[in-house]
Amino acid sequence: MNDKETMKHVEILLVEDSPGDVRLTKEGLKESKVHTSLHVVTDGVEAMSFLRKEGKYANVPYPDVILLDLNLPKKDGREVLAEVKSDEKLRKIPVVVMTISKAEEDVCRAYGLHANCYIVKPIDFNQFITVVKAIENFWFTIVKLPSVEKCRITK
Numbered sequence: 001m002n003d004k005e006t007m008k009h010v011e012i013l014l015v016e017d018s019p020g021d022v023r024l025t026k027e028g029l030k031e032s033k034v035h036t037s038l039h040v041v042t043d044g045v046e047a048m049s050f051l052r053k054e055g056k057y058a059n060v061p062y063p064d065v066i067l068l069d070l071n072l073p074k075k076d077g078r079e080v081l082a083e084v085k086s087d088e089k090l091r092k093i094p095v096v097v098m099t100i101s102k103a104e105e106d107v108c109r110a111y112g113l114h115a116n117c118y119i120v121k122p123i124d125f126n127q128f129i130t131v132v133k134a135i136e137n138f139w140f141t142i143v144k145l146p147s148v149e150k151c152r153i154t155k
Contacts, residue, residue, distance in 0.1 A: 009034070009035045009037070010034055010036045010064045010065065010139075010140045011037050011039070011063045011064050011065075012037065012038045012039065012063055012066075012067060013040075013041065013051070013063035013065075013066045014038055014039065015041055015044070015046075015047040015066065015068045015069060015072065015077065015080060016042065016067070016069045016098075017042045017043060017069065017071075017072050017073055021069070021128075024125065024129065024132065025132055026038060027132075028128065028129045028133055028135075028136070033136070033137070033140075034140045034141065036136075037061075039063065042072075042073070043073045043075065044072045044074055044075025044077060044079055044080040045074040045075045047066075047072075047075075047080050048075065048080060051063075051066075051084065051087075051090055051093075062090075064093070064094075064140075065095075065139050065140075066093055066094070066095045067096050067098050067135070068081060068095055068096065068097050068098065068115075069099050070097060070099040070106060071099065071100070077097065077099070078110070078113065081095055081097070081110060081113045081114075081115055085114040094139065095116050096117050096119060096135060096139065097110045097119065098119045098131075099118075099119075099120065100120065100121050100123075101120070119135070
């Protein structure tokens with residue numbers, strides 16, 4: 001096999017309204033060991049349109065993983081998480097909650113809504129980059145991700 005055949009490609013949906021955090025996430029993924037495509041939406045309504053392939057998102061690929069902030073305009077991340085995990089077509093997409101909230105209530109609620117993990121965003125630039133690289137290493141190198149388009153719905 002050549003490098004193109006063995007190179008892993010990961011589609012990421014980043015749901016984040018902070019331009020600074022979007023920039024830091026892009027920076028953290030810049031030296032990724034895998035080929036990533038980062039799609040960014042800035043509110044919960046736009047996230048659901050992307051995931052349901054509505055309107056301008058009709059031809060986007062399904063993401064392999066969702067990086068989701070909780071505090072979003074229009075529809076907050078908790079609502080997005082609940083909708084994703086209650087939708088038969090979307091529920092298999094891993095959702096990584098990345099938020100500034102350390103509140104035990106938010107952590108419990110996110111896991112109760114079937115988040116795949118909960119990460120508190122560091123404020124420090126270098127720590128933020130380290131966290132993004134750790135996410136990349138775990139979710140895109142170690143974990144076998146399901147293909148939403150190829151997975152059959154199992155009940």
